[in-house]
Amino acid sequence: MKIFKLLSRKYFLKIIFTAFILVFICLPQIALPQTTSVEYICAETDYETPVYKFQTDYKKPTVMIIAGTHGNEIAGIKATQYLKDNIEIERGTLIIIPKANILACEKSVRNFPPDINLNRVYPGNAEGNEIERLAYEIFNLAKKYNIDLLVDLHESIEFYKNNPKNYGQTLVIDSNDDYLFNLSSSIVEEMNQEILDSNNKYQVLVKPVEGSAAYSAYHQLNIPALTFETCRKLPLSFRIEEHIKLVKLILFRWNMITVREINYLKKGG
Numbered sequence: 001m002k003i004f005k006l007l008s009r010k011y012f013l014k015i016i017f018t019a020f021i022l023v024f025i026c027l028p029q030i031a032l033p034q035t036t037s038v039e040y041i042c043a044e045t046d047y048e049t050p051v052y053k054f055q056t057d058y059k060k061p062t063v064m065i066i067a068g069t070h071g072n073e074i075a076g077i078k079a080t081q082y083l084k085d086n087i088e089i090e091r092g093t094l095i096i097i098p099k100a101n102i103l104a105c106e107k108s109v110r111n112f113p114p115d116i117n118l119n120r121v122y123p124g125n126a127e128g129n130e131i132e133r134l135a136y137e138i139f140n141l142a143k144k145y146n147i148d149l150l151v152d153l154h155e156s157i158e159f160y161k162n163n164p165k166n167y168g169q170t171l172v173i174d175s176n177d178d179y180l181f182n183l184s185s186s187i188v189e190e191m192n193q194e195i196l197d198s199n200n201k202y203q204v205l206v207k208p209v210e211g212s213a214a215y216s217a218y219h220q221l222n223i224p225a226l227t228f229e230t231c232r233k234l235p236l237s238f239r240i241e242e243h244i245k246l247v248k249l250i251l252f253r254w255n256m257i258t259v260r261e262i263n264y265l266k267k268g269g
């Protein structure tokens, strides 16, 4: 009986020791779960809008996604709402603003008030009108989190190739410096691989739009910034998937996720 007790204690210690070694070896490879938090910009005003932050123990890189700058460009809004409920990052920090101009989004109009375009007043003004204050808070958020990349999601009523006044199916950059041009070109190339109809393929557009979120991020914060534009003539479900696909492609490239399957339609959107 005594021998049996001794053996079982030895056996027990062996199991504990093996388990300890296993945990020690495996722990660095286990992705630590992200923490999610919500904060508000323009708090306690009509433009109060949520900002979702997903953070891991590896805080860098930090990527910021803006949608709903224009309230009637709904693919980006739906895509970011889907992402904020479903994304799981493994590294870095992801900041998502699904409805930048929340009143324009609620009214499904491009701008609200109608005569002020949020995407022409960056970096904003703390003492200015309500939209300049909104731009100021969004820009401040980018500074506060020391972001490494900004992606602004938009839509256009027409294909760029049909009418160059519109930017449908483009990835717009605000400078043709080598890094930004190569980055956007390779993203467009990858996005285009899965687009069968050649009319719907994307192209890189070098078009500095002063006062836009991307322009200010690039020229004042010195970080890469991309404005993505789908064409509203294409089906909404396709456009939403494209916005999700773009964001996931970027997170994948920045090593923030390791799997980038799109299952928006399977989940029923």
Ligand SMILES: [Zn+2]
Pocket (backbone or CB within 6 Å): 069, 070, 073, 153, 154, 155
């Ligand atoms: Zn827009």
